[in-house]
Amino acid sequence: MKKLLLALPILLFWACSQKDLVKVEGKIDHADGKVLYFDRLNTTGVEVLDSTTLDEEGRFKFKVENTQPEFYLLRLSNGKLITLLAEANESILVYSKSENMGKNYIVEGSKGSKLVKELNDKLNETKDQLASIRKELEEKKTDPNYSSISQNLLADYVKALQSQREFSINFIMKNATSLSSYMALYQKLDDKTFTLNENDDIKFVKIVASSMKALYPEHDYTKAILSNLADLEKRMVNLKISKLIEEKGSSFPDITLPNAKGKEVTLSSLQGKFIVLSFWASQDANSRKQNANLKKIYDKFNKKGLEIYQVSVDQNEKLWTKAIQEDQLNWTNVCDLKNGSAMATRLYNIQSIPSNYLLDQKGEIVGKNLFGLALEEKIAEYVK
Structure with missing residues (x-):
């Protein structure tokens, strides 16, 4: 019994000394000599945590202390990158090729990272569809039947946009408790166009913000989305009054x-x-x-x-x-x-x-x- 009592404090000390870690390892093919960076993606920008120069095998290992869900980047010096969403004590395995790193990769050991991949795969698919339609529209300009061809192509363009929008909404409703839904809210088809860009979409911001406030009240991403929600609500007030002013016969808001x-x-x-x-x-x-x-x-x-x-x-x-x-x-x-x-x-x-x-x-x-x-x-x- 004495030996057990003496051993107990040592075991407790050993347990307390263990840190919550995220481990990321894997292989990037065709990346010999390239630098692979391991970054944390914060609300204010990218923070470089570690880096390694890849050899012929392209193998890498990174680890970082982590107590809550965080976004990370595996980023090559050629600009290609993979976004991960990791939780404490996850061991994540990643495999890809340098030439198409962000579009074609395998990730295991992390539910959040798989959700991020699902988001990015759909977004890339939609972007490729839209680019293909724009290219065909340009190529068919001299066609005698361009009028009817363009109508069909524009209908396909709208259909692709609607498909992306529906995907984003369904994703958020299924995964509202995951930080990946934060990412779904703010995905863009280009520099100016969000996948969710209708006024009514504020309700999805509210859903995600409510979930994050309950689960991660002190998280920087929670503070960011709550601030954004407040701005959106003010904008909606302004939009409503602007619409009211434009509509003939509307009653005025009282003061x-x-x-x-x-x-x-x-x-x-x-x-x-x-x-x-x-x-x-x-x-x-x-x-x-x-x-x-x-x-x-x-x-x-x-x-x-x-x-x-x-x-x-x-x-x-x-x-x-x-x-x-x-x-x-x-x-x-x-x-x-x-x-x-x-x-x-x-x-x-x-x-x-x-x-x-x-x-x-x-x-x-x-x-x-x-x-x-x-x-x-x-x-x-x-x-x-």
């Missing part, structure tokens, strides 16, 4: 903000009047000039049914109220001083000040960013 006396006033409380929804700032010279023009227009049309609902982006109450007094702004003036009326400006996709929208008596948006004589003439069409 409720406090005036200079602290009383909340809603934009919709003025409905039935012709409304100039104006965005401005007390320290902006152009805004102040526009105030002078607005005052002339207000004095001319107010008794005929014109109202102004003015939203300030100020965060200094004294400067805001001082400007209201100096410019003699005797219409509705509101501001969220805590954040410069950020919600209202985001809701109406305000990119610069001064800006305005014109809302007619039915609540329809009938104009945007009209100033001076153009503003007065537009108002005169509706207020008589």
Whole structure:
């Protein structure tokens, strides 16, 4: 019993000293003399972990400490590479040939790396299909039947795009708990075209982000996707308001903000009047000039049914109220001083000040960013 008790601390020490490792080994044919790099693929770029110069046999071995799923690259000095997705304590075997390394390889011992290969194989297949169709379109330009030929080829092109999109969606839904789904979200057909590029695709970002937040809350890729999701949600708000503005007969998004006396006033409380929804700032010279023009227009049309609902982006109450007094702004003036009326400006996709929208008596948006004589003439069409 004494010997066992004495041995126990030694065994515990030995167990604690073992580190979570990823081991990657294999063979790259036809790569004699080339340098093979082993990189970690971070959200901010590539980190070189190790390298080796391959001999005639092309054999290699790498290892790295790892406690969570990570993306790695096997990268040859000729630019060819293989992407791996490894978890702690995996021993990964890779075989390929240098001339076609990223497109034709075998990987064993890693479920994540097999999923990555599945993604890349489909993407490469789609890229090859699209390139082939583009080439045929170019070659057939002089054909007398080019019109009908091109229609068929373009139909094939769209079909290939749809097939890739469906594949990406199905892959994410099957593998939402794998970091490979992060990769599926951001795959590109070219420098500008994502495989998932429709507005509604934000729902797949939400699915993957939710899974990663639950499984790997401190992972850099989790932080990256949550940040991206926040940006996409803001963009969707902007797209919705832009679409709303373009659609004839749409009702305007409502705003409720406090005036200079602290009383909340809603934009919709003025409905039935012709409304100039104006965005401005007390320290902006152009805004102040526009105030002078607005005052002339207000004095001319107010008794005929014109109202102004003015939203300030100020965060200094004294400067805001001082400007209201100096410019003699005797219409509705509101501001969220805590954040410069950020919600209202985001809701109406305000990119610069001064800006305005014109809302007619039915609540329809009938104009945007009209100033001076153009503003007065537009108002005169509706207020008589």
